[in-house]
Each structure stands twice: as structure tokens, then as C-alpha cells.
Amino acid sequence: MMGSNDYRENSETTQADRYSGNYAENDTGNENRRGTHRMQEHTGNEKRRGTHRMQEHTGKSRAEEFERNRILKRTGMAFLGMSIAALIAISSMNSVSTVDTSDVAAEALEQGKSTELGAGTRILMKDQEMPARDYTIVHSSQKDTSELQIWDYAAEDGDYVQVLVDDVPLGDPFMIKNKPVTLTVPATGVVQVPGTRDGEGGITYAIRYDFNNKTYFNGTDEGEGEERIYVVEPTGDFEDDPNVTDRKFPGNPTKSCRSKHPLKIVAEVIKWEGHSPEILNNMLENLRKLSEQGIKAID
Amino acid sequence: MKTLWNALSFLATIIWSVAVLLWVVLILPFSAILVPTGDIMGILHTGYTTITGGLEMFMAISLIISLTMLVPPFRRCFRIFPWLYPYVKILSVDMPVLAIAAELLNYGYDIYSEERHRIFILLMIGEIVAGRLMMCWYFHKKPAGFRRENDGQ
Numbered sequence: 060m061m062g063s064n065d066y067r068e069n070s071e072t073t074q075a076d077r078y079s080g081n082y083a084e085n086d087t088g089n090e091n092r093r094g095t096h097r098m099q100e101h102t103g104n105e106k107r108r109g110t111h112r113m114q115e116h117t118g119k120s121r122a123e124e125f126e127r128n129r130i131l132k133r134t135g136m137a138f139l140g141m142s143i144a145a146l147i148a149i150s151s152m153n154s155v156s157t158v159d160t161s162d163v164a165a166e167a168l169e170q171g172k173s174t175e176l177g178a179g180t181r182i183l184m185k186d187q188e189m190p191a192r193d194y195t196i197v198h199s200s201q202k203d204t205s206e207l208q209i210w211d212y213a214a215e216d217g218d219y220v221q222v223l224v225d226d227v228p229l230g231d232p233f234m235i236k237n238k239p240v241t242l243t244v245p246a247t248g249v250v251q252v253p254g255t256r257d258g259e260g261g262i263t264y265a266i267r268y269d270f271n272n273k274t275y276f277n278g279t280d281e282g283e284g285e286e287r288i289y290v291v292e293p294t295g296d297f298e299d300d301p302n303v304t305d306r307k308f309p310g311n312p313t314k315s316c317r318s319k320h321p322l323k324i325v326a327e328v329i330k331w332e333g334h335s336p337e338i339l340n341n342m343l344e345n346l347r348k349l350s351e352q353g354i355k356a357i358d
Numbered sequence: 359m360k361t362l363w364n365a366l367s368f369l370a371t372i373i374w375s376v377a378v379l380l381w382v383v384l385i386l387p388f389s390a391i392l393v394p395t396g397d398i399m400g401i402l403h404t405g406y407t408t409i410t411g412g413l414e415m416f417m418a419i420s421l422i423i424s425l426t427m428l429v430p431p432f433r434r435c436f437r438i439f440p441w442l443y444p445y446v447k448i449l450s451v452d453m454p455v456l457a458i459a460a461e462l463l464n465y466g467y468d469i470y471s472e473e474r475h476r477i478f479i480l481l482m483i484g485e486i487v488a489g490r491l492m493m494c495w496y497f498h499k500k501p502a503g504f505r506r507e508n509d510g511q
Contacts, residue, residue, distance in 0.1 A: 126504070127437070128433065131433050131443070132427065132428060134427055134447065135423075135424045135427025137424075138420045138423045139420070139421070139428070141416075141450075141454070142416075142417050142420035142421040142424060146417050148413060149413050217406055217407055217408065230469075231469050231471040231474075232470040233469045234406070234467075234469070255470060256406055
């Protein structure tokens with residue numbers, strides 16, 4: 060539209076000029092007319108060319124704008140797709156459960172066990188220092204093995220535990236989440252769940268056995284079950300420890316030493332057969348007697 | 359009526375730019391690079407998993423950027439700030455590479471096993487290298503900017 064208007068304006072101007080030239084100089088009318096005509100042609104062409112350049116420029120801008128919008132729309136759709144993909148990935152990876160605040164859950168928390176709450180039930184919003192309880196489970200299952208499901212019934216905050224059956228680890232320590240992990244354990248034996256790492260506020264875990272369909276809610280401490288025995292060598296002077304040698308316990312062989320200097324670990328004792336419970340109880344009884352007699356540590 | 363509509367759309371652009379887009383522009387370098395890198399360093403340092411938020415952040419930022427690109431009045435931001443398009447595109451493409459790396463390492467460290475840790479460290483390195491190579495290829499094919507008509511003449 061703009062181009063055609065400009066063009067008409069040019070033609071009108073040309074006609075008017077031509078008119079004025081004829082009337083002004085009649086004698087030189089032809090010359091003038093010819094000259095004017097050349098000028099008009101020249102101006103008209105220039106203007107026409109200028110208009111065309113503007114049109115071309117406007118066209119380019121529009122094309123660029125159109126192209127930019129097209130790119131933005133396409134990229135926007137790609138970003139929307141990536142956002143949806145991220146949402147799906149998060150939902151599939153996320154194992155966080157909602158907290159069960161029912162009376163059944165409160166009762167289970169108090170008693171430490173429940174037959175009504177299923178695997179993966181979360182009954183606490185945040186971890187609490189829960190006492191470690193021992194449970195003796197009597198069952199009448201004929202199976203040799205049972206499935207055990209273990210999960211964190213409070214916040215997923217990076218608590219790590221290890222499952223041991225008769226002191227033998229079932230695997231490496233792992234992070235417990237609200238989503239249960241299933242393990243296979245013998246139908247009879249001692250199952251221990253020592254805590255390896257406390258993410259925050261204590262380690263809480265729940266276990267459900269398939270042979271009795273009962274869920275046990277428990278707690279454990281970090282470092283529990285992680286006792287290690289090392290072979291060491293002194294880096295300085297050392298002496299017999301008088302508190303555990305025959306100076307304190309006459310007749311006790313000298314097998315313990317102490318040093319104020321650091322000890323260098325040279326190896327770890329993997330297989331260690333500790334004292335029997337009877338001997339340990341006897342030791343603890345002796346310590347209790349000494350305490351009653353008011354005998355304190357030597358040096 | 360058209361003037362009113364233009365004024366409202368311009369107002370919406372200003373509100374969106376200041377209230378939403380500005381914050382995305384400011385936090386993008388941190389969320390794209392520093393947060394996942396910090397998560398990865400934390401996992402490697404402690405040997406345990408950590409609570410990562412890279413993918414959640416990526417999801418939110420991608421959604422905001424997509425809305426800015428798809429809603430016509432908001433699209434004006436890219437015309438006003440020509441650097442915005444390459445800026446968000448480069449950082450947003452970089453973001454999932456590191457976020458996925460952090461998640462991968464986190465998954466590997468779910469179980470405390472040195473062998474497993476080593477495997478997942480290698481997988482993470484491979485993912486980052488592959489991701490960066492794909493980025494190179496992608497930006498070579500589709501440069502992070504608007505191509506002009508007189509470019510290359």
C-alpha cells in the first residue's frame with residue numbers, strides 16, 4: 060500500500076512540475092520540457108528505487124521477526140518437553156511417601172509393631188532418636204527363607220544401615236528410603252540392623268517379614284555393629300596397662316599395653332573370635348564388684 | 359481497544375520480566391553449574407548420598423523459559439534483550455548434563471561399596487563428557503542465537 064501511494068505521489072508531482080515549466084518559460088518550453096522531463100525521470104527513478112529499498116528493508120525485518128518467532132516457539136516447545144520429561148523423571152525416582160497420621164500409625168509408633176500397616180508406610184515426618192528394640196519372632200512357617208522388606212519410616216535423610224544374619228552381612232551398607240528394599244533371609248536366625256550413618260536426627264527403620272505379615276518399627280545408632288579390631292604397632296614408648304594386668308587382677312596374664320604415642324595400624328583382624336558371653340558376664344561382674352569396693356583405675 | 363490490549367500486554371511483559379524472568383536469569387548460572395557441582399563434590403567428599411535438587415530446579419526453570427518463549431507478550435523479552443536467548447539456551451542445556459551427573463552419582467552412592475562407587479564415578483565422567491560433546495554438536499548445528507538474513511553475505 061505504502062509503495063503504491065508513494066508512486067502516485069511521484070506521478071502527480073511530475074505532472075505539476077511539467078505544467079509549471081511550460082507556463083513559466085514559453086520560448087524555451089521545449090528545452091525546459093525536455094530538461095524537466097529528464098529531471099523528473101531521474102527523481103522519479105531515484106524515489107522509486109528508495110521506496111523499493113524501504114520495502115525490501117521492511118520485508119527483511121518482517122521476515123526476521125517471523126523467523127525469530129518461529130525459533131522461539133520451537134525452542135519453547137522443546138523446553139516445555141524437557142520440563143515434562145524432568146517431571147516424569149523426578150516422579151519415577153522419588154520414593155518419598157506421605158505421612159500416615161492415623162490412630163493405627165500412632166499406636167504402631169508407640170508399640171513398635173503393627174499388623175495393619177503395610178510395607179513402605181511412613182509414620183513420622185522427621186527422624187527421631189528411637190530406642191533400639193530387640194524382637195523375638197516366633198512363627199510357624201514351613202519355608203526355609205522369608206522375604207524381608209526394610210524402609211525408612213521417617214524422612215529420607217540419608218540414613219545408612221546394614222543387614223546381618225547371624226553376624227554375616229547380607230550385603231554392603233545401603234541407604235534406606237521410604238520405598239522398601241526386599242531381601243531374602245533364613246526363616247530362623249538372628250537378624251541385626253546396625254546403623255552405618257545417621258543422615259540427621261537418628262536412624263529409623265521398619266522391617267516387615269512375609270511369614271507373619273507384621274511390621275516392626277525400630278531405631279538404631281550410627282556406628283552400631285561397626286566394631287573393628289586392628290593390629291597396631293607403637294610409634295613411641297609403651298607399658299603394660301596396670302588396670303587389666305596382674306597389678307589389678309592378680310594372676311591375670313599381661314596381655315594389654317598402653318602408650319601416650321600414636322599407634323600405627325598395620326592390619327585389620329577380619330576373623331576374631333571374642334570371649335564367650337559367660338566370660339564377658341564374669342568380667343562385667345568383676346568390674347561391678349571393684350566399683351562397689353571403691354577401687355578406681357590405677358594411674 | 360487495540361491500544362488498551364497493547365498496554366496490558368506490555369504491562370504483563372514488565373511484570374513477568376521483573377517478578378519471574380529476572381530471578382531465573384540471576385539464579386541460572388548458580389543452579390546450572392554451582393549447585394550440581396557442589397552436590398557432586400559433597401557426595402565424593404563424604405562418600406554418602408546427598409539431597410540433590412538439580413532436576414527439580416531444571417524442571418522449574420525450563421517451564422518458566424518455555425512460557426516466556428511461547429506466550430506472545432512475554433516473547434517480547436527476547437527482542438528487548440537480544441543476549442537473553444543464547445544465555446538461557448546455553449545454560450539450560452548445560453544444566454541437565456550436570457544435574458543428571460549428580461543424580462547418577464547419588465544413585466551409585468546409595469550403597470556403600472567402593473567398587474560400586476568407582477563404577478559410578480566413571481559413569482558420571484562418561485555422562486558429562488558425552489553430554490558436553492552432544493552440546494558441541496547441537497550448538498554447531500543450531501547456534502544459540504537468531505540467524506540474521508544478511509549473515510554470511
